[in-house]
Amino acid sequence: MLELPFSQASENNKQVILEILKRHLKKGDQVLELAGGTGQHAVHFAANLPNLHWQSSDIPSNVSILNLRLARAKLANLPAALTIDVNNSPWSNHRPTAIFSANSLHIMSADSVENFFTGIGEVLQANGTLLVYGPFKYVGEFTTASNADFDRWLKDKDPLSGVRDFEWISDLAAKANLTFIEDNPMPANNQLLVWKKAR
Numbered sequence: 001m002l003e004l005p006f007s008q009a010s011e012n013n014k015q016v017i018l019e020i021l022k023r024h025l026k027k028g029d030q031v032l033e034l035a036g037g038t039g040q041h042a043v044h045f046a047a048n049l050p051n052l053h054w055q056s057s058d059i060p061s062n063v064s065i066l067n068l069r070l071a072r073a074k075l076a077n078l079p080a081a082l083t084i085d086v087n088n089s090p091w092s093n094h095r096p097t098a099i100f101s102a103n104s105l106h107i108m109s110a111d112s113v114e115n116f117f118t119g120i121g122e123v124l125q126a127n128g129t130l131l132v133y134g135p136f137k138y139v140g141e142f143t144t145a146s147n148a149d150f151d152r153w154l155k156d157k158d159p160l161s162g163v164r165d166f167e168w169i170s171d172l173a174a175k176a177n178l179t180f181i182e183d184n185p186m187p188a189n190n191q192l193l194v195w196k197k198a199r
C-alpha cells in the first residue's frame, strides 16, 4: 500500500485543536477545510465530530494525495476533497456554515492571504464560523524567538511566505464581514483564531 505523507506537527496538534472545534462547531455544520495537506486533521476531526460534514480541499497538486488518506478513512461525513486554490474564483458551489484552515497563511503569499479572506467573505454563510490555526505576529513582534527563526526559514525557501501579522489578518477579516471573537494560545507557539460572520 502506498505510504501516505505524514506530518508530526498535525499528529501533535490535532487533539488540542479538536477541543476548540468542539466548542465552536455544532451538529449539522457543513465545514469547509482549506489547505487540507496530509488529511490527518480532516480524518481526526470527521471521526470525532460525526454529527457534522467535513469537506476538505487543497490545491490541484496536493488534492490526489490528500484524497488517498480520506478514502482510506471510509467515513460517511468525510467526502473526497475538493480542488480549491484560494486564488481562483469561484472556489466551489459550497456554502459552508464553518471554515477551518491550519498552517496555511504563512505558506501562501500575501496576495493569496488576501484572496483567502475575500473568498471566505463570499462563501461562508451568515452567522458562520471561521477558525484559523497557525503562528502569528502581534504588533510586529514574534511571540517567541523560535517563531522568528521559523519565519527566516520560511523566507529562505520562499520569500513570499512568512508568519503573518495578526493586525493585518484582522483587517482582512473585518473587510470580509467577520467579527473577531477568540484568540486561543496553542502549544508550539501557535494560535487558533476564531471569527464569526455577521448574520
Ligand SMILES: C[S@@+](CC[C@H](N)C(=O)[O-])C[C@H]1O[C@@H](n2cnc3c(N)ncnc32)[C@H](O)[C@@H]1O
Pocket: 007, 010, 034, 035, 036, 037, 038, 041, 058, 059, 062, 084, 085, 086, 087, 101, 102, 103, 104, 107, 108, 112
Ligand atoms: C504547511 S501545509 C498545512 C497543511 C495542513 N493544513 C496542516 O496543518 O498540516 C500548507 C498547505 O497550504 C496549501 N496551499 C498553499 N497554497 C495554497 C493556495 N493558494 N490555496 C489553497 N491552499 C494552498 C498547500 O497545498 C498545503 O496543503
